[in-house]
Amino acid sequence: MNNQPILEVQEATKSFGGIVAVNRVSLDVRDGEILGIIGPNGSGKTTLINCITGFIKMTSGKVLFRGKNISGKPAHKIADMGITRTFQIMRPYYSLPCYKNLVIPLFSPRAKRTGGWRGGGKLGDRDTVGIDILEEIGFERDSFVPYKIASTLPTGYLKRLELARCLALKPEIIICDEIFSGLSMSEIASMVPLIERLQMDGITLIMIEHRLRELFRVANRVMVLNFGEKVIEGSPEEVMADDKVKEVYFGSEEVEEVMSHA
Amino acid sequence: MNNEQRRRERLDRGIKVRTDGLYAIMSLRELCYLTVPRLVLIVGMLVLPLVMPSMYWQRVISIVCIYALLALGFDFLAHFVGLVCLGGAFFIGVGGYLAAILNTFLGFPPVVTIPIATLLGGAICTLLLLPCLPLRGVYFAIVTLMYPLVLMRIIEALNILGGTDGIMGVASFANRWIEQYFVISMVVLFLFGLRRLVNLDIGLVFRAVKDNDQAVRASGMNITFYKAIAVFVASCLGCLGGACLVHIYMWSGISLFALDFSILPIAATVIGGAGTVVGPVLGCFILVPISELLRAFGTLRIVFYCLILVAFIVFRSEGIMVYGQRKYHQFERWVTI
Numbered sequence: 001m002n003n004q005p006i007l008e009v010q011e012a013t014k015s016f017g018g019i020v021a022v023n024r025v026s027l028d029v030r031d032g033e034i035l036g037i038i039g040p041n042g043s044g045k046t047t048l049i050n051c052i053t054g055f056i057k058m059t060s061g062k063v064l065f066r067g068k069n070i071s072g073k074p075a076h077k078i079a080d081m082g083i084t085r086t087f088q089i090m091r092p093y094y095s096l097p098c099y100k101n102l103v104i105p106l107f108s109p110r111a112k113r114t115g116g117w118r119g120g121g122k123l124g125d126r127d128t129v130g131i132d133i134l135e136e137i138g139f140e141r142d143s144f145v146p147y148k149i150a151s152t153l154p155t156g157y158l159k160r161l162e163l164a165r166c167l168a169l170k171p172e173i174i175i176c177d178e179i180f181s182g183l184s185m186s187e188i189a190s191m192v193p194l195i196e197r198l199q200m201d202g203i204t205l206i207m208i209e210h211r212l213r214e215l216f217r218v219a220n221r222v223m224v225l226n227f228g229e230k231v232i233e234g235s236p237e238e239v240m241a242d243d244k245v246k247e248v249y250f251g252s253e254e255v256e257e258v259m260s261h262a
Numbered sequence: 263m264n265n266e267q268r269r270r271e272r273l274d275r276g277i278k279v280r281t282d283g284l285y286a287i288m289s290l291r292e293l294c295y296l297t298v299p300r301l302v303l304i305v306g307m308l309v310l311p312l313v314m315p316s317m318y319w320q321r322v323i324s325i326v327c328i329y330a331l332l333a334l335g336f337d338f339l340a341h342f343v344g345l346v347c348l349g350g351a352f353f354i355g356v357g358g359y360l361a362a363i364l365n366t367f368l369g370f371p372p373v374v375t376i377p378i379a380t381l382l383g384g385a386i387c388t389l390l391l392l393p394c395l396p397l398r399g400v401y402f403a404i405v406t407l408m409y410p411l412v413l414m415r416i417i418e419a420l421n422i423l424g425g426t427d428g429i430m431g432v433a434s435f436a437n438r439w440i441e442q443y444f445v446i447s448m449v450v451l452f453l454f455g456l457r458r459l460v461n462l463d464i465g466l467v468f469r470a471v472k473d474n475d476q477a478v479r480a481s482g483m484n485i486t487f488y489k490a491i492a493v494f495v496a497s498c499l500g501c502l503g504g505a506c507l508v509h510i511y512m513w514s515g516i517s518l519f520a521l522d523f524s525i526l527p528i529a530a531t532v533i534g535g536a537g538t539v540v541g542p543v544l545g546c547f548i549l550v551p552i553s554e555l556l557r558a559f560g561t562l563r564i565v566f567y568c569l570i571l572v573a574f575i576v577f578r579s580e581g582i583m584v585y586g587q588r589k590y591h592q593f594e595r596w597v598t599i
Contacts, residue, residue: 055476079482091477093470104470105481107463126463169482 005064006031006204007083007173012051012061014044021047023228024061029173034195034205036215036236039225040248045208046088048225049175053085054078065173080110082172086162086179088208094151098139101150101161102130105168114170130168137164138190156187163194173204180211188214216240224248271597278591299590303540304450311442320442324510326550327445328354331503333527333534333542334452335496341537342460343492344472346399349391349406351523353500354507355413355516357383361505362429362514372433376505383501388494395489398475407524414519428515432508445506449543452499457539459495468492526550533574535581544582 005028014022022044029035037045050056052063054075063071070078079085093101105111106126135141137160145157153161159179166174179195180188188211195218198205209215216222216236224231224239226248232239239245281292314320332350339345361379364370370378394405417423424430435441459465467488470478475485508514526549527542534545552570556563578585 053480055479074484075479076482076484079480084482085480087477087480091474091480093473093477095469095473096466100466101470103463103466104478104483107467108482110482165477165481 004031005029006066007052007206008064008067009048009052010062010064012048012063013059014047014051014056015059021228022051025225025228025230027223027230027233029204029206032199032202032204033220034199034207034218036219036222037206037208037225038210038212038215038222038239039231043225044228045225046177047228049085049177049206049208052078053083053175079169080108082110082169083175084166084169084171084173085175086159086166086177088177088181090155090158090162092150092153092158092161095149097147097149098153098157098161099127099130099134099146102133102164102168103127105165106130108169110169133164133167134161137161137167138194139164155182156184159183159191160194167198171203173206174198175206175208177208178210179207180209180214192218266598268596269599270594272588272592272594274592307446307450308443310446311439317438320438321510322551322554324442324445324506326546327442327449328503328507328510329523329526329530329550330449330543330546331445331452331499332523333530333546334449334456334539335499336527337531337536337539337542338456338460338499339492339496340531342465342472343468343489344398344475345395345489345493346403347406347493347496348403348524348528349387349409350500350525350527351410351519351521352406352413353383353387353497354504354523355410355518356387356497357501357504358508358514358518359423359429359504360386360501361508362432363423365432365509366429372435372509376502376509379505380498380502383504384494384498387497387501388490391493391497392486392490395486395493410519410521410524414516417516424515426516428513428517430513432512432514434512435509441506441510448502448506453540453543456495460539464488464491529571531581533571533578533581535583535585535587538581538583538587541581541583548582 007029009025009027011024011026012022013020013024025044025048027035037048039045047056051058051061054070054073054077058071061071062069065078065081065083070081070083092098093104103126106129131139131141131146134146139146139157139160145153150158150161159182163174163176163179176195180191183191192214195205195207199218207215207219219236221234222236222239223233224242224245231244231248232242234242277292277295280286280288281296286292286296310323311320314323332354335353336347336350339347357379360383361372361375364375364378365372390409391406394402397405418426435444460469467478467483471485471488471492478485478488504518507518527546530545530549531542532545533541533548534543535541553563553567556566559566
């Protein structure tokens with residue numbers, strides 16, 4: 001881990017009519033670290049990453065990726081540079097089998113550039129690569145799960161499929177939008193090592209999360225948003241100890257629980 | 263109290279599973295299972311002009327094939343790319359007028375005009391539709407419905423390209439056999455071509471755009487580009503139909519922009535089975551001849567036509583091919599639960 005910020009957001013602001021969803025939020029992520037973003041519902045977390053990834057246009061502010069201004073670029077260009085994201089509400093291609101879901105990112109210009117695998121062909125190279133990625137992410141190769149139509153899969157697998165779609169692009173940054181939500185305890189328990197391994201592989205992660213305990217285990221730094229503004233940023237311990245965070249999460253049992261364990 | 267319920271269970275036939283892979287070539291039975299439906303279709307279409315009783319019905323077959331080309335394009339765009347395009351008449355019109363201009367003003371024979379009108383027409387249609395491509399669902403449908411109307415009124419108001427009289431004296435095909443076998447072979451070619459296309463990797467991208475375009479963007483792909491390719495394919499099909507139509511009627515006029523060309527392919531797709539590619543072709547082979555037969559009823563023709571359509575939609579809303587494929591590939595049984 002070095003200290004060069006890989007992604008820098010300067011004073012990002014997004015307003016929908018009169019409502020300011022994200023208000024002058026700045027952040028920087030260093031190469032290889034995991035940044036957690038937490039905050040109550042409606043605090044602008046998803047809007048912020050929508051701005052970063054180009055899915056919505058910022059009202060004002062700047063996003064720098066390795067020192068290059070990428071604000072205002074279309075979403076596919078940003079993904080092409082290696083900033084990938086998962087969606088909070090999973091967006092698989094429901095009518096396609098799981099491994100065919102990965103043919104689409106593998107067909108993208110970035111994958112063709114970075115991957116080095118030969119395209120299409122009679123041997124079905126992309127299919128094979130797709131199954132390899134799925135195995136990496138926790139789909140049993142010899143089971144029938146990778147071959148099932150995506151619409152028949154349970155939430156846990158769909159969340160993994162979201163991650164797999166990002167991995168197929170050989171990303172530099174993965175932005176996970178609530179990758180743990182809606183999962184059972186055991187599913188989360190098997191997901192955490194996966195996140196840790198991604199970090200070991202040198203991928204920078206930004207994680208929006210409501211599951212604080214798991215997040216605090218993996219995150220290097222945590223940022224708290226409330227009403228679209230940054231409340232505090234720091235190490236998990238600092239954030240937990242802060243009075244303003246307790247105020248934001250007033251009444252939230254989980255924070256108290258986490259804090260009592262701290 | 264009786265809590266027992268009966269439910270229909272559907273299971274894939276063993277032979278369907280066996281013929282999925284390389285095992286298909288292990289026995290004649292499996293080979294037949296795969297090839298007979300396709301052969302019936304191809305041979306049936308090739309024999310059709312020979313068994314038609316009169317020249318009038320042979321002409322109907324040509325028209326059916328032109329509608330089939332349009333319906334193929336509609337089904338491809340609507341069910342594999344997610345763009346509901348009501349602009350069939352637009353494609354026919356552009357292709358038709360291009361072929362007529364190339365033939366009458368520049369003197370090219372049909373052999374040249376048809377390929378040029380197909381490709382150039384496809385490119386023109388795609389360019390004109392480019393601004394609408396970010397639209398989705400019903401918005402795209404409404405905008406594409408406007409295009410043929412606009413072109414029709416422009417030709418009428420400015421009195422260009424022959425105005426309301428149209429362009430006359432377009433060369434015909436060398437003879438009616440060439441005409442019929444050309445359009446029939448085009449339908450067969452594009453039918454199997456499209457089926458191949460949607461299962462290629464790029465076809466999967468098209469289907470992904472339909473399922474979830476935001477996820478395709480998140481995969482680093484320009485969805486407008488892929489939509490444009492798909493529209494180009496579909497409009498080429500339509501323009502090919504238009505060019506053939508003009509050479510069949512030896513005339514090109516503003517009736518090429520008639521609403522029929524936009525609506526009938528949709529009805530054919532609904533009846534034939536949406537998303538099956540072969541269904542829409544079948545739908546055209548049912549609907550167009552029915553509409554011809556009903557001419558005997560004079561003005562009541564449309565009433566009966568509508569009744570037939572409604573009956574299809576009420577009793578077989580899934581479409582003939584979806585129903586047929588299910589019966590062919592699966593068997594059903596009642597189970598108590």
